Amino acid sequence: MxxxxxxxxxxxxxxxxxxxxxxxxxxxxxxxxxxxxxxxxxxxxxxxxxxxxxxxxxxxxxxxxxxxxxxxxxxxxxxxxxxxxxxxxxxxxxxxxxxxxxxxxxxxxxxxxxxGGWAGSGTAVDAPLLVEAPVGPLLLVDRPGAVQSNLRLGGPAPGRRDPELPAVRLASMVYGGYFSSRLVENIRERRGYTYSPRSSVDHLQAGSSFLVDADVATGVTGPALLETVYELGRIALVPMTEAELNAARRYILGTTALATATHAGLASTLSALIGSGLPADWLAEHQAALAAVTLDDVTAAARRWLHPAGLTAVVVGDADATADQLAALGPVQR
Missing domain, CATH: 3.30.830.10 (Metalloenzyme, LuxS/M16 peptidase-like)
Structure with a gap:
């Protein structure tokens, strides 16, 4: 306006x-x-x-x-x-x-x-303390006749105030957070299993999450999950290169700069931060922290937060066509 x-x-x-x-x-x-x-x-x-x-x-x-x-x-x-x-x-x-x-x-x-005349007598309500259930066997949700399977993995992640967040964001970016990530190169570019696999770190009031999602053809459900988990294990155990880290860092810093370059983008960003109880200068501090992350930092963060054993896995698809594939990788609950 x-x-x-x-x-x-x-x-x-x-x-x-x-x-x-x-x-x-x-x-x-x-x-x-x-x-x-x-x-x-x-x-x-x-x-x-x-x-x-x-x-x-x-x-x-x-x-x-x-x-x-x-x-x-x-x-x-x-x-x-x-x-x-x-x-x-x-x-x-x-x-x-x-x-x-x-x-x-x-x-x-x-x-x-x-x-000035706006008044209210109610009280704010906070979300209850978030306690995640223990990681169990993969859950298979049946959609008979489905031509695609929807792979979803999720687990806890550091919150916005956690000093490990910058390293985890960078680890997530290298793993599957943008087009040049390892997951995209593996199951999209090399194998053609899916069009747009991705990972992200999402924040809610009561807790934060590391999430992975990919939609794949029914016939390659098991192989796609195998490669998804393989890349998680690889990033948790094998240090990334300086080139990977710097590319992910440039991407995050650049997209943040673009997102806050307009009045509307800056207002939305500040509103989200303040609504989460963070000061406006958190953004600049977070950018500086991202710039300071080292390879050792991101390797340690990936090992703590991104390892496959710490993630809950769900597959939605044709159970008759996928159950045997998935059972070859581990226990399956239906």
Whole structure:
């Protein structure tokens, strides 16, 4: 928006935050849309795999629930939404991020004028302590007749405040985090098992995760999982080269610079950080830490966090066609 439009936008924001009404007709229409989207999502094998992995890892923790049931959505009332809004949408602990050509004093005055009447008496709710279930045998979820298998692996990772995070991010990047990674070179470029395998480090309030995913043809499910696990073992046990480390470092630093080069990108990044309880200067500190990571650092981090024995594995696919392949690699639970 243009700087001159700030007061008008703040007025709309103030109405949404402090005077939301949730009209019955709009709630009914949105419930129908959400229920339809949930039904569609539950038919997607990637969603089935993600849900199975979360259930396997988190058990009774709320993070195990990836999508609500459509019956739960149908039972929501406008009154329940208004109550939830009063109790959870609160000024205390909220942060407004403004990025652009604005005068700080004038912007502060405009925010105070628009949001000064926003009040709330509820209390913030933190996610319960996250305790992962012990790693068990590979879980095979049957999708009869499926032409693809969805491989998902996941385990704990260091949080944003953990000094090992920069090394783990770099290890993940070399393993499967971008197009020049080892996993892509192996099961996409060399063997043609999949189009877009990837690994990532994801952060939630109660805990962080190292995740691996690949969608492969049913006939190569076992070989693809074998190579995926092989690359995990290799990065945990065999030091990467300086060239690999430096390429991954340049990629992370470069993509972060691009992501924060626009007003919208910088605002989104800062909002995510502050919403996680981190100061705005965390980003610069993290970039400096990434630049300082050594080969010894990343090797130790990979051995601690990326080794296959520490990861929960789920495969969603045609069980009749894949069970024998997977059983050759270890115990399988169905």
């Amino acid at each position: 243009l700087p001159s439009g700030l007061p008008a936008v703040l007025g709309v924001l103030a109405e949404l935050l402090g005077r939301a009404t949730y009209p019955a007709d709009q709630v009914a229409a949105e419930k129908a849309r959400v229920a339809e989207r949930i039904a569609i999502a539950r038919s997607q094998p990637g969603v089935v795999a993600r849900t199975a992995l979360a259930t396997r890892r988190y058990g009774s923790h709320p993070y195990a629930v990836q999508l609500p049931e459509t019956e739960q959505v149908a039972a929501i009332t406008p009154a329940a939404l208004r109550k939830l809004h009063r109790e959870r949408v609160l000024p205390a602990g909220s942060t407004l991020v403004l990025v652009g050509d604005v005068d700080p004093v004038a912007a502060t005055d405009a925010v105070a004028a628009a949001l």
